[in-house]
Every structure is written in structure tokens, then in C-alpha cells.
Amino acid sequence: MEYKATHRYADMSARKIRPFATLVRGKSLDEALQLLRFSPNKGARLVEKVLLSARGNALDKGERDVEDLIVSEACIDDAPMFKRIMPRARGTANSILRRMAHVRIKLMSEELPEDMPPAPTGLNETPYEPAIPTAPALQPEPVTPQ
Numbered sequence: 001m002e003y004k005a006t007h008r009y010a011d012m013s014a015r016k017i018r019p020f021a022t023l024v025r026g027k028s029l030d031e032a033l034q035l036l037r038f039s040p041n042k043g044a045r046l047v048e049k050v051l052l053s054a055r056g057n058a059l060d061k062g063e064r065d066v067e068d069l070i071v072s073e074a075c076i077d078d079a080p081m082f083k084r085i086m087p088r089a090r091g092t093a094n095s096i097l098r099r100m101a102h103v104r105i106k107l108m109s110e111e112l113p114e115d116m117p118p119a120p121t122g123l124n125e126t127p128y129e130p131a132i133p134t135a136p137a138l139q140p141e142p143v144t145p146q
Helices: 014-024 029-037 042-060
Strands: 002-010 069-078 082-087 093-098 101-109
Touching: 002 042, 014 029, 014 042, 014 069, 014 101, 029 042, 029 069, 042 069, 042 101
Parallel strands: none
Antiparallel strands: 002 101, 069 101, 082 093
8 A cells, every 4th residue: 555745845945855865765664764864964854754754644544564664756846936036236136046845755565556467577487498599609620730
């Protein structure tokens, strides 16, 4: 089953949060929380809070094995920007963009859903037979002195 959590309009640029989303994507929930807990960045705190919220959503919906959840999707999107003006010399002005981000995280249980086909193992029951027969390796003829 899939469990989601979002944090909209996070007061930080998406560019600063994205490295932490790529850090936890595909990891188990416990491993992702440990990785974020020891990162001293505000972006790590934002992603950690959304992960904890997704874990709470899983518990609320009746998930029994919370430690078996994996982070299936961690997406950081740009949000609307506040546009400000900073006065500069000689009556000019520079624009300031206060950027925000949307943080979306999905957790998924490790067992596959019923409608999803099993993953290929790469092992065939019959050995591989090439369609074109291969020629035997050519051996150089020994040189005989005359």
C-alpha cells in the first residue's frame, strides 16, 4: 500500500532541499531517517518532518510493519515566489525572489501489490541457444621450416 505526506509552501528554495530527497529516495524508512537525522541542514529537517508525517499516516491507516516501508517517491517542486524590491544607488532597484518549495513523499510497503507482475529474475528455465551457430575458433597453422 502507498502512504503520502506533503509540505506545501516550505520557506526554502527547492534547490537546497533536492539533495536530501535524492539521498533518501529508494531507502528504507529507518535508514532514511537516520541519514537525515545526522545532516546539519534545514533542508534535512524539512524532509525529515515530512517522512515522519508519512509514517504517521501509515500508522493511522493500519500499517503493522512500519519498519518495512521504503521511500518510493521523494519529490521537491518549486512553489510560487514572493517578489520583493531592494533599493539601490541612483534611484534604481534590484529584484529579490523569495523562493518556496513543495515537498512530496510517498512510502510503499515492500510487498508487491496483487496486480503488479513479478520482477524478472534474469534466469531462464532453458539454457540460451543462439539463433546463428557460431564458427569454431580459428587456430593458426604451425609454420614448418623448409
